[in-house]
């Protein structure tokens with residue numbers, strides 16, 4: 001008899017009705033990215049674990065990485081953990097340039113031996129990552145007590161293999177300052193698939209921030225050779241148009257695909273942004289770019305592979321969004337001009353914008369006059385036509401110069417990166433414990 005490691009099909013058959021109904025609902029509303037189910041799941045996780053805040057990210061590995069970045073782990077720091085785990089636990093420590101310090105496990109539970117941790121602590125220790133394996137939570141009281149004796153050390157439970165377990169009446173995921181779990185299909189609580197992003201793109205997005213080349217780095221799906229073929233046309237052109245307008249509004253002339261959600265940010269930029277007043281809907285990334293520019297943060301654009309499901313449709317109501325985001329971008333443009341070039345510093349490009357705007361208005365009025373006279377008198381009013389042409393040409397010149405000055409003033413905030421060839425990447429190792 002063959003016994004499967006994990007029989008997900010049997011599990012599906014048992015829950016088929018419920019699962020099919022919920023999947024159908026998602027397909028109907030079409031909001032696959034950050035749709036209402038995401039918050040619903042986070043709330044269910046908060047209720048289940050008792051943890052005050054549950055935040056979903058792309059994978060357990062990414063959760064560990066984000067947790068370490070959030071507490072400021074960087075090159076040269078040490079993080080205590082165990083080698084008896086999946087590679088992700090130690091890999092994210094190394095990815096940040098920090099050193100994983102391995103402590104042995106208890107022979108009966110295979111979890112980190114809390115009695116050996118204190119001896120491994122040095123002035124460089126920033127965190128302890130106990131891994132709760134086989135559904136057994138590590139000895140968290142003892143581990144938390146050690147961290148409490150060493151201010152500056154944060155405990156992060158790797159609860160990828162222990163979701164649903166309890167420890168002295170408390171749920172795993174709620175027994176340390178931070179906890180990370182995984183919904184890999186074979187985990188205690190598995191999902192269908194492996195989260196969102198092509199994992200091969202993650203290092204490229206993180207590298208500029210980790211190497212301090214940029215304060216904020218973002219994916220750009222529009223620049224790979226395949227982009228035009230792979231991205232549904234309406235999204236490609238819509239996104240390109242928004243990107244162009246966002247360049248003008250934000251001053252990041254070298255940044256495109258403004259709407260992408262794949263980003264990395266450092267602590268300095270995080271602290272520089274007023275998140276409470278950030279636009280909360282589809283225009284959020286555009287608002288963020290403008291705020292980053294005002295705060296003089298360096299931003300880079302990293303080519304990433306566009307990933308779309310077969311027949312995937314956007315849930316965005318184009319007509320409604322066009323109006324709201326168009327108006328937002330106009331407001332952001334004036335906000336940045338005021339903050340950056342009038343209040344914090346002064347740049348004569350504001351005169352060029354003002355002159356360009358005023359002459360465009362004159363051109364527009366004379367265009368209307370020309371058309372009206374042409375229709376009522378039956379012949380083209382030459383003077384009116386010449387004034388229209390003259391006004392528009394001055395306006396284009398003035399606005400063109402303003403763009404150029406803005407581009408020059410922001411070049412240092414757009415550091416160049418070496419673009420990657422996304423067609424020759426290796427497939428990730430699919431093995432999971």
Ligand SMILES: Cc1ncc(COP(=O)(O)O)c(C=O)c1O
Pocket residue numbers: 059060061062085086088089131158160161181182183184432433
């Ligand atoms: C202990 C442990 N930590 C972290 C991870 C990483 O989780 P994910 O596969 O969701 O990235 C896994 C499983 O893969 C794991 O077993």
